[in-house]
Amino acid sequence: MADDNWPLYEVFIRSRSGLSHRHAGSVHAADDQMALDHARDVYTRRNEGVSIWVVRSSEIVASDPAESAAFFDPADDKIYRHPTFYEIPDGVENL
Amino acid sequence: MDKDDALFRYVLRLGDNALVLGQRLSELVTQAPELEEELANANFALDYIGQARLFYSYAGELEGGGRSEDDFAFLRDGNKFRNLLLVEQPNGHFGDVTVRQFLFESFYALQLEALTRCSAPRVAEIAVRAVKEIHYHLRHVSQWLVRLGDGTAESHSRVQRSLDDQWRFTGELFAVDEVDEAFEREWNGPRLAELEFRWNDKMDVALQEATLVRPAAQWMDGGGRRGRHTEHFGYLIAEMQFLQRAYPGARW
Numbered sequence: 417m418a419d420d421n422w423p424l425y426e427v428f429i430r431s432r433s434g435l436s437h438r439h440a441g442s443v444h445a446a447d448d449q450m451a452l453d454h455a456r457d458v459y460t461r462r463n464e465g466v467s468i469w470v471v472r473s474s475e476i477v478a479s480d481p482a483e484s485a486a487f488f489d490p491a492d493d494k495i496y497r498h499p500t501f502y503e504i505p506d507g508v509e510n511l
Numbered sequence: 512m513d514k515d516d517a518l519f520r521y522v523l524r525l526g527d528n529a530l531v532l533g534q535r536l537s538e539l540v541t542q543a544p545e546l547e548e549e550l551a552n553a554n555f556a557l558d559y560i561g562q563a564r565l566f567y568s569y570a571g572e573l574e575g576g577g578r579s580e581d582d583f584a585f586l587r588d589g590n591k592f593r594n595l596l597l598v599e600q601p602n603g604h605f606g607d608v609t610v611r612q613f614l615f616e617s618f619y620a621l622q623l624e625a626l627t628r629c630s631a632p633r634v635a636e637i638a639v640r641a642v643k644e645i646h647y648h649l650r651h652v653s654q655w656l657v658r659l660g661d662g663t664a665e666s667h668s669r670v671q672r673s674l675d676d677q678w679r680f681t682g683e684l685f686a687v688d689e690v691d692e693a694f695e696r697e698w699n700g701p702r703l704a705e706l707e708f709r710w711n712d713k714m715d716v717a718l719q720e721a722t723l724v725r726p727a728a729q730w731m732d733g734g735g736r737r738g739r740h741t742e743h744f745g746y747l748i749a750e751m752q753f754l755q756r757a758y759p760g761a762r763w
Contacts, residue, residue, distance in 0.1 A: 444545060446658065449654055450654065453551065453650070454550075456647075
């Protein structure tokens with residue numbers, strides 16, 4: 417049965433202008449345009465979006481969990497890279 | 512036919528088309544071949560039922576007799592419905608549904624576009640909202656027509672047969688009667704001859720893309736807008752109205 421499924425697509429929704437697209441979930445679809453339709457019907461029913469991206473899940477290159485120590489731990493002790501030494505101006509909501 | 516009568520009848524027809532097609536699509540809920548398609552179909556059904564409510568509420572106001580949207584939907588006999596025969600046709604298989612939606616919605620989109628410019632303000636307002644929904648439906652169903660028509664040999668032959676079977680209901684889309692004439696004259700309504708010309712163009716382009724053959728000119732069925740429906744309609748009405756008929760005034 418699993419082999420009969422249409423390819424999987426990952427769905428990214430931009431909720432309003434100015435923000436970036438966020439991963440919303442995934443849909444099955446036979447082609448790109450169908451994936452866009454399905455993403456619209458499944459993930460923007462309640463007015464969630466102003467823009468949709470879909471991409472074949474198989475096209476995504478992901479980091480390997482086994483390598484996460486090498487990938488991410490070196491950043492742990494470099495606190496000076498965090499922009500926490502600044503005052504955030506009033507009125508900036510999405511920094 | 513006077514101006515107000517034409518408006519009432521025209522609005523009621525729009526409501527009937529929307530309700531009957533919405534009911535047909537509702538029958539498919541839980542029946543779609545894929546989960547995502549299931550959601551799409553239920554959305555489409557709800558779009559139509561939402562449109563029917565707007566048209567019926569307005570028709571009730573125009574009539575001034577205190578009839579509500581529910582009275583129009585659930586307490587009218589079948590021969591009082593004025594929908595097109597095409598929208599009452601049974602769902603059949605997925606290709607049949609695709610073709611029915613494609614034939615009707617290609618027409619309905621043109622009709623609604625014209626209605627956004629009519630001089631009946633409430634109708635124009637409803638049309639502005641509805642046309643967005645129908646443009647999306649049409650995008651979705653047009654893609655399916657190509658996938659099926661230009662798909663496998665099996666899908667091609669089945670969807671071609673769907674087209675051949677349902678073509679005889681397309682004549683009624685453009686058959687002008689006294690309500691259409693009066694609505695066009697009094698309310699700057701759509702000119703059906705012009706819509707037909709544009710619909711034919713769209714058909715030629717879309718069918719060619721889907722590698723389907725346009726059926727030859729043939730005898731066309733009709734009569735829905737005079738209350739003469741096909742045999743399938745009785746079953747649709749019976750199921751839709753059962754609850755209100757059996758338990759008058761029942762509420763959730």
